[in-house]
Amino acid sequence: MPETTSRTEPRLLIKNATVLTMDPALGDLTPGDILIVGDRISAIGTDLSDPRATEIDARGMIAIPGLIDTHMHAWQTPLKGLHASGWTFDDYQSRVFYLREHFGAEDIYDATLAGSVQMLDAGVTGVLDFCHNVMSPEHAEAGVRAHRTTGQRTLWAYGMLGSFDAPPEDHAWRLEHIRSLHEETADDELLRVGMALSSIEFGSMDRISKEVGLARELGMRMSVHQNPAGQIRALHDAGLLDEDIVPAHANAADDGELELLAACGGGISFTPEGEFGGGRSMTVLNRAYRAGASPSLGIDTHARVAIDLFATMRLTFLLMRNVDASAEREAGRYPLARRPGTPMVDPRQMLEFATVNAARAIGLGDDLGTLAPGRLADVVLVNTEPYGMALGDPAAHIVLQTNPSDVDTVIVGGVVRKRGGRMTDLDRTEAGAAVRRVRERVFADARAAQGADG
Incomplete structure (x- = not known):
C-alpha cells in the first residue's frame, strides 16, 4: 500500500513477529512486520524497512490487536x-x-x-x-x-x-x-x-x-x-x-x-x-x-x-x-x-x-479490532519465550497458554506504553498506592457511618 503520511510523524517498525491480523483478507504472517506511522498502521507485510522508524525486534512474539x-x-x-x-x-x-x-x-x-x-x-x-x-x-x-x-x-x-x-x-x-x-x-x-x-x-x-x-x-x-x-x-x-x-x-x-x-x-x-x-x-x-x-x-x-x-x-x-x-x-x-x-x-x-x-x-469497528493498513495502531506483543510457542494455531497460544505476565509490549495509537515487560510512562507502584488510598478513605468512611447509625 503506498504511504501518504507525513515524514514528521513518529514511526515504529515491528519486525519478525507472528502477526495475527484478525483480518480474513490478510490472515496470519509468520513472520511478519508492522509499520506504524503516527497513530495508524501504515503497512503490514514481510521484509518491511524504514530507516526513519524506531525498530522493535519481535522474534519469538505474537502480535495481536489490542x-x-x-x-x-x-x-x-x-x-x-x-x-x-x-x-x-x-x-x-x-x-x-x-x-x-x-x-x-x-x-x-x-x-x-x-x-x-x-x-x-x-x-x-x-x-x-x-x-x-x-x-x-x-x-x-x-x-x-x-x-x-x-x-x-x-x-x-x-x-x-x-x-x-x-x-x-x-x-x-x-x-x-x-x-x-x-x-x-x-x-x-x-x-x-x-x-x-x-x-x-x-x-x-x-x-x-x-x-x-x-x-x-x-x-x-x-x-x-x-x-x-x-x-x-x-x-x-x-x-x-x-x-x-x-x-x-x-x-x-x-x-x-x-x-x-x-x-x-x-x-x-x-x-x-x-x-x-x-x-x-x-x-x-x-x-x-x-x-x-x-x-x-x-x-x-x-x-x-x-x-x-x-x-x-x-x-x-x-x-x-x-x-x-x-x-x-x-x-x-x-x-x-x-x-x-x-x-x-x-x-x-x-x-x-x-x-x-x-x-x-464500542463503536470503533471500522478503526480497531484488526491489524491492517489504515487501522488505529493499538497493538500488543505477547512473548512466547523462554518455553516457546505452542504447536498449531498461534491464536490458541494466546487463548490457552498466555497470561498478563507474557505481555511484552503495548502500543496505543502508535505510542509505546509498555516495552520489554515494563510500563514506559505509567508507574505500577503509584497505581498500588492509589488502591491503598482508596481503601483507607472508603473503609474509614464506611466505619464512621456505621458508628453513627449505632
Missing part, C-alpha cells in the same frame, strides 16, 4: 477480593455495591487510574468502563480525568443510576451534565463519553427512554445491565433496541430475544468468570453465537476476579465447549464425535470476541 474489555467497573478496582465468595445479588449489594455511597470524587479518580494502569499492563488497550458510581458531577469528571491521565482508549459510560431512593431531580442533573461532558470531550482522540443506562429493574421505561433519546441525539454509545429475563424484548417493544446499546450479561435471555438483538446488528458483553461463579446459566454464550448476536467479553469487577482477559477468553472457550458436550451427551451421542457445527468454536473465535467483536461493540 484487547478490548466491553464491560468493566474500574471504580471497583480497589475492592479486589471483596466478592470472591459471593453467590447472590444480596451478597454483591452487602459486600461491594453499598460502598459506592462512601466513594468521593478523589476515590473515583484513584480507583479508575489504578484499574486503567492494570488493564494496560495486561494488554487491554481499550475498555468500556461502565461507571455506575456517579454520585455527583465531580465523580464523573474524576473518572474521565483518570482515563485521560493513563491514555487508555476508553468509552467511559456515564452511570444514570443514582441512589435507589434518589429524588427525580437526581436524574435531571445527570442528563444535563452528560451533555456538557460529552461536548467537553468531543475532540479527545482516546476518550469518548457514553451512557450506562439505568438498570431496567430499578427504573421506569419512561426514564430509560429519555436516556436513550439523549444518547442518540448526541451520538453516544450505550450499555445496560441485562439481568432478569425479558428485558431485551422490553427494549424492543418500546422501540429502543438497536446496535448502539450493548447489553451486559443477558444470561436469562431467550432465543427470541437473541434473534431480536442479532436482527439489529447488536451483541452482548459476556463476563463469564463472574457469571459462571455467580451461578448463572452459560448456555446463552452458545445460543447468542448461533443466533448471530455478536459476543464480546469483559472482566466486570475486580472485586471478584483478576484483570485478565486471557483467562476470560480461556474460560469462555471451555464453557462453550462444555455446553456443546452436554447437549451431545443428553442426545445420547457419547463418546463424542465431531459433526458439522459441533463443536461450535475454536480458540481463534475467542480472540475475535476480544478484538473484532469488541471493537464493533
Whole structure:
C-alpha cells in the first residue's frame, strides 16, 4: 500500500513477529512486520524497512490487536477480593455495591487510574468502563480525568443510576451534565463519553427512554445491565433496541430475544468468570453465537476476579465447549464425535470476541479490532519465550497458554506504553498506592457511618 503520511510523524517498525491480523483478507504472517506511522498502521507485510522508524525486534512474539474489555467497573478496582465468595445479588449489594455511597470524587479518580494502569499492563488497550458510581458531577469528571491521565482508549459510560431512593431531580442533573461532558470531550482522540443506562429493574421505561433519546441525539454509545429475563424484548417493544446499546450479561435471555438483538446488528458483553461463579446459566454464550448476536467479553469487577482477559477468553472457550458436550451427551451421542457445527468454536473465535467483536461493540469497528493498513495502531506483543510457542494455531497460544505476565509490549495509537515487560510512562507502584488510598478513605468512611447509625 503506498504511504501518504507525513515524514514528521513518529514511526515504529515491528519486525519478525507472528502477526495475527484478525483480518480474513490478510490472515496470519509468520513472520511478519508492522509499520506504524503516527497513530495508524501504515503497512503490514514481510521484509518491511524504514530507516526513519524506531525498530522493535519481535522474534519469538505474537502480535495481536489490542484487547478490548466491553464491560468493566474500574471504580471497583480497589475492592479486589471483596466478592470472591459471593453467590447472590444480596451478597454483591452487602459486600461491594453499598460502598459506592462512601466513594468521593478523589476515590473515583484513584480507583479508575489504578484499574486503567492494570488493564494496560495486561494488554487491554481499550475498555468500556461502565461507571455506575456517579454520585455527583465531580465523580464523573474524576473518572474521565483518570482515563485521560493513563491514555487508555476508553468509552467511559456515564452511570444514570443514582441512589435507589434518589429524588427525580437526581436524574435531571445527570442528563444535563452528560451533555456538557460529552461536548467537553468531543475532540479527545482516546476518550469518548457514553451512557450506562439505568438498570431496567430499578427504573421506569419512561426514564430509560429519555436516556436513550439523549444518547442518540448526541451520538453516544450505550450499555445496560441485562439481568432478569425479558428485558431485551422490553427494549424492543418500546422501540429502543438497536446496535448502539450493548447489553451486559443477558444470561436469562431467550432465543427470541437473541434473534431480536442479532436482527439489529447488536451483541452482548459476556463476563463469564463472574457469571459462571455467580451461578448463572452459560448456555446463552452458545445460543447468542448461533443466533448471530455478536459476543464480546469483559472482566466486570475486580472485586471478584483478576484483570485478565486471557483467562476470560480461556474460560469462555471451555464453557462453550462444555455446553456443546452436554447437549451431545443428553442426545445420547457419547463418546463424542465431531459433526458439522459441533463443536461450535475454536480458540481463534475467542480472540475475535476480544478484538473484532469488541471493537464493533464500542463503536470503533471500522478503526480497531484488526491489524491492517489504515487501522488505529493499538497493538500488543505477547512473548512466547523462554518455553516457546505452542504447536498449531498461534491464536490458541494466546487463548490457552498466555497470561498478563507474557505481555511484552503495548502500543496505543502508535505510542509505546509498555516495552520489554515494563510500563514506559505509567508507574505500577503509584497505581498500588492509589488502591491503598482508596481503601483507607472508603473503609474509614464506611466505619464512621456505621458508628453513627449505632
